[in-house]
Amino acid sequence: MSAPGGRISNHALRKALDECRWNGPAFANEVNRIGREMGLDLHYARPSVSQWLGGVRPRPPVPEVIAEAISRRLGRRVTAEETGFGVPGPRRGGYDLGEERPGGPAWPPKSPVPYSLDALAAVPDLSGLGFGSARERGSALAARDVRSVATMTEMFACTVAQFGASPARKAMQSYIDTKLRPLLLRPAKPGVRWELLNTATRMVRVCGYAHYDDEAHGNAQCYYLLSASAAIAISDTDAVARVLRLLSMQARELGHAAPATRLARLALEHGRNSGTGMRALLHGQLSAAAATAADGKTADRHLRTAKKLAGEPDGRTWPGVLTGAYVSYYEAVTASHRGDRTRAITALAEGVRRCPADFARLRVIMLARLAELQAREGRLTAACRTWSQFLSQSEAFRSASIDTAVRRAKAILHPYRYHETAAEILAQIAHRHRHDRVLPETI
Template sequence: MGDRQPNEGLTRLYRESGWTQRRFAQEVNRIATERGTPTRYQGPSVHQWLDGHMPKTEVQPLILEALSRRLRRPVTHAQAGFPQPPGDSPAAGTVDGLLDLGEQDMSPTRRSVVGASLFSVALAVPGWPEVVGRMEAVATGQTRRIGMPEVDMVVAMTEQISQLDDQFGGRHARPMAAAFLVNTVAPYLKADASEATRKAMMSAASDLCYLTGYMAVDEGVHGIAQRYYLKALELAGAAEDHLTFCTTLRGMSVQAVDLRHGPEALRLADAAAAASPQAGPRMRAFLAGQQAHASAQVGDRANALRYLREADAAMEKAESREKAFGSYDPAALNYHTSQVRFELGDMRGAVEAMQQSDKLRYSIYRRTRVKERGLLAERQFAIGHLEAACATWHTALDDFPLVQSGRADQRIAEMFRLIRPHLKNPTARHLYERARAIAPKLAA
């Protein structure tokens, strides 16, 4: 015990952060809660870490992420005086990394490890010039030759998995997508093919990686989602697929804004818009709506409203030209309008826009319907409309048993928390009893 030395690296980072020991502990606890594994550290624990007591292995990434977020740069194990974890080196290439990622995600024995991964604000996101045309990222000449029929099959499977996700949530669909990536798509990426077919396959693989990352976000495993998104960016660049590259950056922004990392969300939303110089009106609405939400979260009212006007004007042009099912639509635009109004403090306006979004949403989007009706009810509750909120929560419960979704679970769990103090109200009591019968685990 007498040989223990103070942790100079961690102490140096701690001093640079400007935090008190109590605040340091609070930030570690916040990230642990975000990950789904709450901790209750206090100032004395930080004092022990600085004094040379080695934090638990599972806590070290929380400490590094807290410092990275504060200092706005990556903080490594070595810089913080922690031992390098075994097997921490990244896989060699795009396809090898995709195989490693998919194998972790499809294996039930590894899901707890995957679920413990952290959302990183210091993640290095490649720009379009860094990844465009990287054909050397994909090894060729192995297995058999492929053609466009194999590409078409991957595209069709991705569409089917996306529809399952929309209707039933990603909890069951994501392992299916991971298995398909490992067993079928990765071998295709290594197969011999013409240049046109190879690019088309990388584009299809990129789209599937984006979808799998999106489903990981839905389940709340944010670190693994970021890894899928990075693979999607690499493959989109290799395929010179601007659309999927921009869509993925925007998806990363959505993930960040939902976790309330406003500056990162805005940076990613702006990067998505900048990487799409020839966007059509629907794509422009898709990008500007997210820029509006992220701008509102960082308190930039003027730009939030400007981007919202841009999105609205672009949507009008898109709707006049075509009715595009399955892409950014008026329901999604009204959702962004609601989010902007909420961030800017207009709760009643947020409720009105979310109600309009619900009216316009296609019925196939069941998972989104549950999640956003839950959000609508929370906002109705916040302005004192208890009975209206209960009615909306009932509509969310109608679909909830058919949906396997972490975000849907969060909304129902929040419902229990909010109405529990109001059980003397008959309407609230009836909702509570119905919800407890449908989702007993979330009532705890």
């Protein structure tokens, strides 16, 4: 049967929606929600769904978003082709960071891709993303090449931690595509090769975190999975644990409690021989994930372990202080999900106090969440003081996560807009939007 205008009705999509038992508005809402996970501002409603069923094809990457929505609903992988939209989107696996693909698309893709629960199900079996299969060519790698990558990695990581993701994200993508990939194609002695892959693992992980901070969650997931595959390839269990923790953090914050808990357990398993500070973070993440999944006993047990490890002697050193700040954050998440808002507020305030100056992004995010908890607790004046700190300390930041925190503050305070203190914060937000400075996209 043909739709008006000569289009062919999308019977495959109709069949999928029937299987999902979704009406038009419910389906559109889920597509919008998954779009937000990848940084897309979608506003589909029933008329759009009717158009899709009538043969209209939405612009990329929406067909992939639709496929992901149906996949989650049915609990099995459904491709864009199977929903009647024809051309498949970017693949999730099978590309090597050092793979030579003349004229092919960059991997991970630069265009937005959906966050995929199906991709998480494969962790830690990531052999399809393996490293080292490329044909070697060019002059031999030298130690100075590895040092150069390590220096750039450190610079990118510091930029994201101190100024947010937006100033560094595209520069990092470009560096990986144009500098790191060619290095991975060059011949090298085993020791130099290992050092390069170890450094590449961290750079790709940092790039994933930058996408996470900019709320491009599907692309962040691609980089995280690639980093994990590299760490597995060189048997670096500590690096595997680090990236699995980040994958768990991302899944939890997106509301996927079960995958977050499974990933946190895997991270802890791989990190059993990591240093004290990292093991504290791994136990803390499992505590937060378990609390989100309403497993209070597991959450409490691992939080106790995290706090114990964070209190060991290296807790007085700089890395130990950062660990203590993170563990306080995990305690706040766990307490909040267990209904103890007062304890959560106390823990977040302690996390803000302990956070090192070099990790300004972590501190301002904790300030934003502390203000939200204070507001929900009815402590409006205290919340406004905290939001004032957040706005002043995050002024130089450019990232989608900071922008979201500002929008949340505005939404929470809107009902109190005639309250003097709340009105002052709303005025600061309005002034910030009017005079937002644009930072360069590259470093």
